[in-house]
Amino acid sequence: xxxxxxKYSKWDGSQAADFENPQLVMDQITEFILKYGVxxxxxxxxxxxxxxxxxxxxxxxxxKGKYVLSQKGLNRMQRKALLEIFGSMxxxxxxxxxxxxxxxxxxxxxDSKVYEYGDPLSHIDLNSTLKQxxxxxxxxxxIEIEREDFMVHESxxxxxxxxxxxxxxxxxxxxxxxxxxxxxxxxxxxxLVQTQFQNDKLYFVGFYSFSKVLKLTDLPYxxxxxVRIFDSCIYLELKREELVEHRGRIPEHFTNIxxxxxxxxxxxxxxxxxxxxxxxxTDGEPTAHYEGDKLFLIYPPNERSAKETLRExxxxxxxxxxxxxxxxxxxxxxxxxxxxxxxxxxxxxGRAFYPTSEELGRYVLDDYVAKRRKMLW
Numbered sequence: 001x002x003x004x005x006x007k008y009s010k011w012d013g014s015q016a017a018d019f020e021n022p023q024l025v026m027d028q029i030t031e032f033i034l035k036y037g038v039x040x041x042x043x044x045x046x047x048x049x050x051x052x053x054x055x056x057x058x059x060x061x062x063x064k065g066k067y068v069l070s071q072k073g074l075n076r077m078q079r080k081a082l083l084e085i086f087g088s089m090x091x092x093x094x095x096x097x098x099x100x101x102x103x104x105x106x107x108x109x110x111d112s113k114v115y116e117y118g119d120p121l122s123h124i125d126l127n128s129t130l131k132q133x134x135x136x137x138x139x140x141x142x143i144e145i146e147r148e149d150f151m152v153h154e155s156x157x158x159x160x161x162x163x164x165x166x167x168x169x170x171x172x173x174x175x176x177x178x179x180x181x182x183x184x185x186x187x188x189x190x191x192l193v194q195t196q197f198q199n200d201k202l203y204f205v206g207f208y209s210f211s212k213v214l215k216l217t218d219l220p221y222x223x224x225x226x227v228r229i230f231d232s233c234i235y236l237e238l239k240r241e242e243l244v245e246h247r248g249r250i251p252e253h254f255t256n257i258x259x260x261x262x263x264x265x266x267x268x269x270x271x272x273x274x275x276x277x278x279x280x281x282t283d284g285e286p287t288a289h290y291e292g293d294k295l296f297l298i299y300p301p302n303e304r305s306a307k308e309t310l311r312e313x314x315x316x317x318x319x320x321x322x323x324x325x326x327x328x329x330x331x332x333x334x335x336x337x338x339x340x341x342x343x344x345x346x347x348x349x350g351r352a353f354y355p356t357s358e359e360l361g362r363y364v365l366d367d368y369v370a371k372r373r374k375m376l377w
């Protein structure tokens with residue numbers, strides 16, 4: 001839970017209650033959107049909030065008569081999420097994950113190289129430059145720095161990374177704030193890439209009974225699919241041509257990791273960079289999969305869905321795509337999930353993490369930054 005801080009002081013009559021500060025209102029509204037997926041127009045209709053001030057500040061805008069978040073508003077959401085997770089990383093003393101983040105706008109790069117024409121002067125490594133000059137001049141004083149002495153920190157360009165954040169949107173993600181925290185992590189990761197790793201590519205894919213690519217502008221509003229049938233045993237088999245015809249009647253709360261991986265693999269196939277990865281965030285075993293032109297929805301989790309999912313993970317590995325899985329363990333019955341994730345990790349040669357939803361942000365950002373550092377070495 002995000003800590004709330006209060007400042008107490010003696011009232012002297014000069015302190016004005018600031019209930020209409022657009023920045024504070026924006027933060028409250030976006031927090032509500034992340035939790036419940038409601039639109040700005042719905043918020044305006046059901047509350048007495050005046051959104052004009054947010055439009056004046058550039059946080060929201062109107063498109064075809066409806067309020068939507070602007071790029072400035074999305075940037076504020078990303079930065080707020082990143083600051084919250086970064087704060088928890090600094091305060092946490094538990095776990096074996098070492099944070100490489102020194103600040104929201106400062107990353108540590110250990111390696112250096114000789115300066116080449118076109119390298120940014122802001123990347124000059126002063127320590128390495130002085131060492132180079134001392135080595136050349138054999139420790140004579142005063143130190144004279146020549147052009148060939150200049151060293152700069154390694155460039156990000158050499159180690160671009162393309163990542164798909166694969167978000168579980170099945171019905172169980174509605175519990176315990178799991179999807180709320182997952183969305184916040186996705187936004188924070190976008191903020192990190194936007195400020196620190198501008199050459200990286202980041203995509204979002206959501207999976208439930210089906211799966212789809214998620215635009216960044218839609219990400220704050222998406223929500224897990226509610227459970228619509230409660231039978232203890234379910235077995236549904238549908239042909240692809242039947243999906244459109246019966247779309248509104250098909251339960252969507254199942255867990256189709258198989259299709260999510262397949263879409264992610266297709267996205268990353270178009271990327272030319274060497275480093276490609278999928279960050280899978282889920283709280284359950286697969287309960288849906290495709291076999292040829294047929295969709296299968298099976299509950300309880302069945303070996304059939306697991307087999308097809310693992311086969312798709314093998315295709316990712318064959319194409320050089322790493323799958324790192326973040327299995328949420330907020331629920332007490334996660335042992336079967338851990339068993340499946342273990343198999344998935346063995347097939348994909350990736351890594352597995354088992355955080356609670358509250359810990360998710362720290363694990364994802366820590367792992368992402370650690371991997372990016374290794375790419376520079």
